[in-house]
Amino acid sequence: MTAPTRRERLRTAAVSDIKDGARRLLVTGGPQAISLRAIARDMGMTAPAIYRYFPSLEALILDLAGDLLDELCEHLEAARDAAGAEPVDQLVGTARAFRHWSVRHPVEFRLVFGNLMPGVDAFPDNCGYPGDPGARLGDVFITPLVELWRRTPFPVPLAGQVDAGLAEALAPLRAQHPELPVEVACLMLCGWTMLYGLVSMEVYHQLRWAVTDPEALFEAELAAFLQQLGGAGRQ
Amino acid sequence: MTAPTRRERLRTAAVSDIKDGARRLLVTGGPQAISLRAIARDMGMTAPAIYRYFPSLEALILDLAGDLLDELCEHLEAARDAAGAEPVDQLVGTARAFRHWSVRHPVEFRLVFGNLMPGVDAFPDNCGYPGDPGARLGDVFITPLVELWRRTPFPVPLAGQVDAGLAEALAPLRAQHPELPVEVACLMLCGWTMLYGLVSMEVYHQLRWAVTDPEALFEAELAAFLQQLGGAGRQ
C-alpha cells in the first residue's frame, strides 16, 4: 500500500467534487436536474472534462446512487447498534431509522429506489448482485431477526402452511442464511415489504388521501408486525 | 347534448393519436423516451403542432398517466366483479389483478406510481385530491373489505390498542368511510401497503436477491393477510 501520488489525490478530489455538485443539483432540482453542463459550470469547468472521470452521465448518477445507498446503510447500522442488545429493539430502531432517512431525503430515496436508470435492472438472471438496494438493506434487517429467532423462537403465523414452491422461491435468501426457517424468512420479507411500501408511499405523497400523519400509521404497522413476531412469546 | 362538430371530432382524434404515440414510445423506450418531436415524427407532423392540444410535454405525460390509471382501475374492477359474491374472493381477485397488470405493464406502472413528474405532488395540503393514484386504488379495495366487515366482523389484531393519535391520523380515510372502525381501516392500509410494496419491488426487480419466483411470495403474503382477516371466523 503505497502513498497516493499527487495526481491521484487531485483525481479523487475532483471525483468527489463532481459528485458533490451532482448531489447539490439533485437535492435542489430533483434527479432530472443533474446535468453534466450544470455540474461543470458550478465547478468552473467545461462539460467534456467530466468525461475524464466518468464515462457517461448515467454512470455518474449510478455512482452517486451507490454512495447514497452506502450512506443509508451506515445510518441504519448506526441506529441498530445504538438500539441496545435486544434484537427486537434493534429491529425497531432500524425500521425507524429507515423511515427517518427516507422522509428527510426524499429525492435521494427516489434516486436509489425509484429505478430511474433503465439500465440498472439489466442484470440478466443475476440474483443477488451486490449493488442491489434490496439486498444490502435486507441484510441489515436480517441480522437482528436471525438473532431474535435464535434466542426465542416465536410462533410463526404460517407455520406448516408453506408449500414446496415457496421454499424453492426463497432459495436465494435462504442460501445466504441457511439458519432461517422458510416461515421466518417469509415473515421477514413481509416486514420488509410493509416497511418499503409504507415509506415509499409516504415519500411519494401517496398516502395523503388516507392519512394526515404517516408516522402514526408507521408506528401502528410496526406494532402490528412486532405482535406477529412475538405475540405469544413476549409482550 | 348536441352532436360533436366535425372540428371536435378531428380534435379528439388527434388527441388520442398523440397519446397513442406517447404510449408507444413509453412501452418501447421507457418514460424518458417520450418526446414531443418523436410523437410528431410518428404522426407525420411537426412538434409545435402538439402545443395546439397540450400545453407542455409534462401535461401530456400527466394526462397519459391518468389514462393508464383509469385502465388499471377498470382492470381491477372487472376482476373484482368477476370474483363472485364473497368479499374475500373479491379481495383476492382484485389483489391478484393488481399484481397481474403491474407485472405485465412495468413501464406504465412506473409512470403512474413512480412519481416521475416533480410537479405532481405540488398539491399543498390537498388531501384526497381526485387524481391521486392511491386514493382511487384504495377505494377499489375498500368496498369488499367494508362488505366483509359488515357481514362477519372478524377479530382485529390491534383491537383496543389504537391510540387517539392514530384515529386522528386516519381522519381522511374515515371521513370517506365512516362505517370502518379504526382498527379495520388500519388493517386495510396494512394490506394495501404490503400489496403496493411487494408489487413495486417486483416491478423494479428489487426482490431478485431474495426470491426467484415473486408470485409465490405474493401468494404467501396474501394468504398471511387473509389469515389476519378471518383467521378465527372463517377458514
Next chain:
DNA sequence: CAAATGAGTGAACGCTGTTCACTATCACAA
C-alpha cells in the same frame, strides 16, 4: 532533457422543449 501521460478546452453534431411569426384551411355570419 525528452517522451509520454493526463487534464482541460472549444468547437461541433444531433437531440430536446418551447416560442413566434406566418400560412392555409375550415366554420359561420352578413
Next chain:
DNA sequence: TTGTGATAGTGAACAGCGTTCACTCATTTG
C-alpha cells in the same frame, strides 16, 4: 356567396442537453 374570425399546422429560431473529437498545456516518468 362572400367575407371574417377561429383554428391547425409549418418552419425558423433559441437555449439547453449528452457526447465526440482535435487540440493545448502541465505534469510525470524514463
